[in-house]
Amino acid sequence: MPRSKKGKRGSTKAGVKNGMKVESGASDDELTSDVLSHYSSASESTSVLEEGTGGEQVDEQTAQEETEDKLKQCIDNLTDKSAKTRLAALESLRQAFSSKLLYDFLTERRFTVSDCLERNLKKGSAEEQAAAATVFALLCIQLGGGDEAAEGFNMLRPILTSILIDNTASMTARQSCARALGMCCYVSAAEDGEDLIKSLSLLESVFMSSYSNREGALPTPKPGGPGLHSAAMQAWSLLATLCPASKLSVLLHLHLPKLQACLQSSDVNYRITVGETIALLVELGREIDEDFEVEDGESLCENLKSLATDSHKHRAKNDRRKQRSIFREVLHYIENEDFTEEKISFGVESMYIDSWMRRRIYDAFKEILESGVRHHLQFNPLLRDIIGLGPPIILDSTIKANKISRFEKHLFNSAAFKARTKQRNKVRDKRADVM
Template structure:
């Protein structure tokens, strides 16, 4: 199981005249945001080497990079703007930039300014803005890595994240993002057991209501927004389990393995699935410590898992049933046979195998926060490459990159051939004259 940690700590967005003015102002704000995002999007498509264009000119990557950095500096300044809309546009631009590119050098000298700005936004912002700030904070921590810089970012905003997360009067959306941010930032940058234990306890306090034996606190009594919060808290908690020392895992097994199956009866499909995956993760961690680990209620647990793996209740959405059955078949198979479904993740010229529940939880956590940028970070972000044992980033020359790509024309020919073959196959099946076996 990979660990990305250092020292002795844990492993690891007139009346008519006024109305027109407002509309024009809103339009100009949207145009500004569109311009920032389009500039960054076009820049992020560039490769790590200069490429020749049809006219024979060479793309000036340095000038392009400077233009991108100027836009990012403007976004960082706008995070402190008086207008809530301008702040959200700036935060959304930063979110896209941080998830699409590795920017350690650029952010290194600006992290204190940006951290201070994010802290002020968390304090005075509301709902959606707070949620966006928490996401940007997570990405900033991911960019800084597990060294002193990342630890500094985490330590400065950890108390505020916990305050919002545990405030029942705060926006559920903001609390949900803070739950994700607390777990991810602790996983990346926590330097000692005290940070890890306090974050685990905080997250337990949130999702614990969904696995309470008190009838008034059963999952069916919770609103969808509260269930989503519990789901995020449980995901963050299970992520932190992957860096817990064995002594801590033993306590968690005793306290939570009997309780977590209660969440399998939730009417929220995502909460059921996360609970099932967490149970599988606990079994995996327990078997890592004791090969002959035995849980006395395994038969009862397997009965519940089998029911979810074969659930055909019509009141559930078809996509929910399909997703649930697939996950719980994997969970049941692992608990009964100890075999984990293997997934292959391809990025650039490399591939990575997700062959354990711990790696699955880690990869899904990064994929959720990075979105489509996860492959870029797997290729270039030293933190992720250390966590997943990928070694230093590959240094490729122009010839290697060009050889790994197929041209647009070749892709078009392939798609055309595949379309024709598919059409012929379907026509034969649909033809009433076809033989019926």
């Protein structure tokens, strides 16, 4: 099989390239909450492209204090008797956590916030549970993946698990819990092989219910089922990128044949998730064995070709277009090991998504952070370390001293953070075999 390109774990490229898919660097969506309006006023006076003045620093400090007061009120409102008030507080926190770095503020209040979110998950409505799970995932990203995030993950993992496997719970809440479980394990427990295996197994138990039976027939999907299975599979595949060669070999042998049958699912979004997961697993398989071949590869390619040229009129036009685009990429990679690169611009930097693994990682963070992903790519040391971008580029030394020096110092001197980084690097270059 010809090999024109190999995606490498943790690789990073910068500059301008032609002939690739490009994601525009549009500005974040305008957010309307009071919390974010104050963050906006603060950020305007602290742009890395501007020279700070004394007056601007005073304005920034005032805006910061006002913002923190509003955040404190949102945290207090998480325990309000009114469900509407609690939901509004969760939404404000979600927007604030996704749009800015709040490490110093949240480190001092992480137990309080975790306790409140646990209560929202245990006693709240389906909508409240879904929102609380998302806010908790954002909290782990904010805390930087060290001991603080691990403490919160250990506290809330049982309730996330309980909701995820509860067949009577809301599908929306279960989807949110699946995504939160995958993300929180990825950023806070990556160095713990036992936690990783437990989370993988739990997520597997959810989406494997969509696999075909012994006769080869796919089960009839329940309302909301494909969405849940997609969320669990995406979270599982994110964690699979951390697995050493021995564990990956087991996963490939178990799941690749079963996933091929799921390409015939009646749900277009689930089919796309399956296709992307197959491409990721094949890429990981080729990394641990240059001679890796997909079992019944010819049949797989025929199925992919059919989906890449699907023109059935009973499918929505947009669904057909999206499906054809994704499966053309998957087929091209399976046949030629060639990945269509994607350029992501943020601030004065650019990065390239040049492998299925890097796309899965980026998509997972983008799903949680939404429009705030570019801000975190620019300033969040945790995400930059995971993607392989290096420390944040700060053009104004006064901002570096005043805004994120504590965060950087904590992350890069923390023993837990170093252990996680060391473990991830070992896994990436395939020398680890800890499971």
